[in-house]
Amino acid sequence: MSNLITQNEIVTDDWALVNLPEVDQEVRKQAGKVVLFKLTGENTISAEQIANTQIPATGKTLVPLSVYLARKNEFAPRIAKQEIGIWLATHETLENLTKAEPNLNIFPLIAVYVERFADGRIFSIGNLLRTRYGFNNTLRAFGDVLRDQLFFLKRSGFDSYLIRADRSAEEALQSLKDFSQPYQGAVDDKQPVWRRVNRGQNNVA
Amino acid sequence: MYKYDQIDQQLVDERVAQYRDQVRRYLAGELSEDEFRPLRLQNGLYIQRHAPMLRIAVPYGMLSSRQLHKLADIATQYDRGYGHFSTRQNLQLNWPKLEDTPDILAELATVEMHAIQTSGNCIRNITTDQFAGVAPDEIIDPRAMAEVMRQWSTFHPEFALLPRKFKIAVSGTKQDRAIVQAHDIGMEFYRDAENKVAIKVWVGGGLGRTPILGTVIREHLEWQHALTYCEAIIRVYNLHGRRDNAYKARIKILAKALGIDEFRKQVEAEWLHLKDSPNTITEAELARVAQHFEAFDYASLPAHDASFDAAITSNAAFAAWAKRSVHPHKTSGYRAVTLSLKPHGKAPGDATSEQMHVIADLAAQYSFGELRVSHEQNLILADVKLSNLFAVWEKARAHGLATPNIGLLTDIICCPGGDFCSLANAKSIPIAQAIQMQFDNLDYLHDIGDIELNISGCMNACGHHHVGHIGILGVDKDGSEWYQVSIGGKQGNDASLATVIGPSFSAEEMPGVVQKLIEVYLKERSDEERFIDTVRRIGVAPFKAHVYATTAPKSEAAHV
Structure with missing residues (x-):
């Protein structure tokens, strides 16, 4: 069973994830x-790792950002075929x-890897990709992705979530609906609640 | 005060459901300890020495009578019949059962309360002046903006998992009472040259392990941009704040590391993109929220009340209480009253369920059904008629709520310390109690006059020891508890951080050490000089000399 949620549904993952070769x-x-x-901006990847990264010759391929930047020319023909994500x-x-x-x-497809649940940088990255850099295609979170992040990820511009392998994507779907009327404007709905609905003076519960 | 509409109510109800399911998953073993921790913390639940501790949010310190009655009932039903008011104006329960916490939250939701973001690495409860809306020196009532910011910060998706906790304070008075300079963001509201509401924005203040007073990042911000400007600051922090070391993860460390000019440059660059985005506050939204904070329907009263004046003249005990506990009010014939949660020999900031019911009744009868929590850990009735003060005092006194020590040495700010908190290095409550008993003489206390004594059981500084005129910090030395003493700290516009006077003391020595500090002050003070003024004038040295001349610390004596 797939653990990938895209657009509120469990779907099959047809992208091949390319990892950098492991180093000690x-x-x-x-x-x-x-x-x-x-640390943000820390360079953790060596030229050797980038050079040694094996890329499958065909099919939808999810490439590490550093590899893409260093070996951009290799990917140009496949970019045209819409089969390279980063x-x-x-x-x-x-x-x-x-x-x-x-x-x-x-x-x-652009995917963001979050190594640890508590790393909230992923939300700002999603926000920037959507609002600053105009990315409109699929934005995926993967790594330590558990259901209790999903609502925040969705609001930060993500629409695809690869739930950690030991957890149920079926159950995680529930958390996309945790709150029906959030207060602040965010990526998924830019209007704060006071611009979204009439909270006039007669609206007291 | 702010009343929920169906949107607010639905949100807290949905939170209860979400949290209930998180607890269920944890108890069923579907969430590991590590995975549950950030979830429970963002709902104010700590795992402590004896039991969990639940921190309930009291937004900017405002409570209604109905809410306080409910808190009292919850403390009776789910705890041991008391609660602890904290320096972030919240209420902490020390003995709830983990399994009961979803039910407690459901109870809270029935009175428009919650425990959202009272802990964890997120934007915490926004605090302000306990006299907001009634203080004569107030320029802007900051509560409507505090509420707008509360809503904006609640489940803010981008800032749900920050490098570290994030505290915001707002203030709208000439004399700052919200310690804006000791917050991650401090917002000081004022009227600009065109008489428009503007904000001076402070950033990078904080106590804790590395105490730093904030720096002004922007002198003038139009109020409409409060949220987007905060978003710019917190985005820079979220992306670049250190996550590799929890002790260096607060925004103050980032702002210091970059330097305020570079930090400001990055924030302003970010804000260029966010300015005028939909989170810009509209006049209509501010007005909608502000109507909840409109002035009460005050009676038209003369400035003096004969019965009050007579009681002051004839009743010395009442006069002593009124001198310390009654504060000026914007409206003629009204006063604000502080009910002391610092009776000598009890844990500072604690209130029993019975006391909470009494206070809630007092608020209902004499103060428009509302009250406030101060960061000094007392409760305030903000709108009492002069003619009712005597009745308030009698009832408060009958229930141990009228110790006339507000602003005096025994009005100690104190964290729960090692008796409850698993972070603490040392106990703090017994130190507070011992000092209170040492100075259990009201005439002497009044003679010593205005002074702030703050105690924290560890360097996390929940007891604000860095800004106490006298600050006491519990430290651990080879497994035993010691106390480091500092003097010269101060909150307010002229805030300063205290200076450590020397080697630490044992618990038994502490009342004597405070006594020595006071002796130096009494000897050296000039007319009208408060303790803090004397310290600032003559410096730390005379205090140090007197304390160490006669009280050889046991840690050193052992080596002689």
């Missing part, structure tokens, strides 16, 4: 504790991408 990373510590989050992690920044590709809508 030393365990970093801060104040005696293992560092769980990478993914980035929450500590990566969007500036290099938007410099290289002013029109993000050449990608049918």
Whole structure:
């Protein structure tokens, strides 16, 4: 059974996710504790990793942002066929991408990888992709994606969620409907509640 | 005060359902401890030493009689018959059962209350002046804007999981009483040269492990842009605040690391995109909310009341109470009253269910059915007629709510400390109690005069020890509890952070140490000088000399 929700439905994932080759990373510590989050803008990927990343020759392929930027020419013919998507992690920044590709809508899919549930950078990234950089196609969250983020992800511009493998996507669907009338304007509905409905003086419950 | 419409009500009802299901999943083993933690925290539920602690939101400190009656009933039914008012103007229950918390929230929802975002790495309860709307030095009543901001920050999707907690305070008075400089964002409302409402925006203040007073990021912001400007600030923080080390994750660290000029540049660049977006506040929306905070239908009263004047003359105890507990009011013939939750020898900020019922009745009878919580952990009746003050005092006194110590040494701000809190390094309540008993002489207290003594059980600084005229911090040394003393901190427009006077003391030494500090003040003070003024004039050295000359710390004595 698929664990992918897109547009409020469980669908089959027809994208092949390409990962960077694994490298040994030393365990970093801060104040005696293992560092769980990478800093925004931190460069964690080597040229060697990028060069060694194997890309499937055909089919819908989800490529790491760093690989796409470094090897852009390779992908041009397949971009035209609408079969290249990109993914980035929450500590990566969007500036290099938007410099290289002013029109993000050449990608049918952009995915954002959130390593840990508590990493709320994913919401700002979604917001920026939608509102600042005009991305209109599928925006997916994957990684430590659990049902209790979904409402916030939806409001931040995401419309596709790959629920963590050990959890039920069926149950997660429920959480997209947690709140029926949120207060503030956000990506999915830019109007705050006071512009959305009449909260006139006679509306007291 | 603000009354829910069906949209507000539906939202808290849906929250109860969502939380109930989260608890169900946790108890069924479908959520791990680590996964449940951020969820329960965003609903104010801590797992503490003895039991969970539930922190209930009291938005900007406003409560109705009906709500306080309900809180009293909840404390009786689900807890041990008391609650603790916190320095963020919230109410904490120390002994609820995890399994009961969804029912408690359902009860709260029936009186338009909740525990949303009272903890966790999100935008917390927005705080303000406990005298908002009635203070004579008020320029702008900040409560309508506080409510607009409360709604905007509730489940803000982009800021649901920030690097760390985020605290906002708003103030609209000449004399700041909301400590805007000690908040992640402080908003100071004023009237600009064109007599329009504007905001001076402070950023990057905070107490805790690294106490820093805020910096002005914008001198002048039109009120319509309050939300979008906050979005710009918090977006920069959300993307660039440190998540790799919890101790360096507050916005103050980011603002310091970048420098205020660079931080401001990034915020302004972000705001260019957000300015005038739909979250820009409209006149109509502010007016809709503000109608809930319109002045009451006050009686037309003379400035003096003969019965009040007579009672002051004839009853010394009442006069002593009135001197400390009664505050000026915008409207002739009315006063604001602080009910002390600091009787000597009890845990500061605690109120029993019985006391809560009494206070709720007092508010209903004498103060338009509303009351406020102060960040000094007392309760306020904001709109009492002069002629009713004596009756209020008699009833309050009969229930231990009229200790005439407001603003005096025993009106101690104190966190729950090591008796309850699992973060604490040391107990704080017994220290407060011991100091209260040491100074259990009202004449002496009144002679010492205005002074603020703040106690925190750990460097997280819930007891605001950095801005106490005397600050006490519980520290752990090799597994035993010690207390570090600082002086010279102050809240308000001329806020300052306190200076540590020297090596720490044991719990038993603490009342004596405070006594020594007071002795220096009494000896050195000039006319009309408060403790803080004397400290600022003569510096820390004379205090230090006196305290350490006669009280050799035990930690050092052991090495002699």
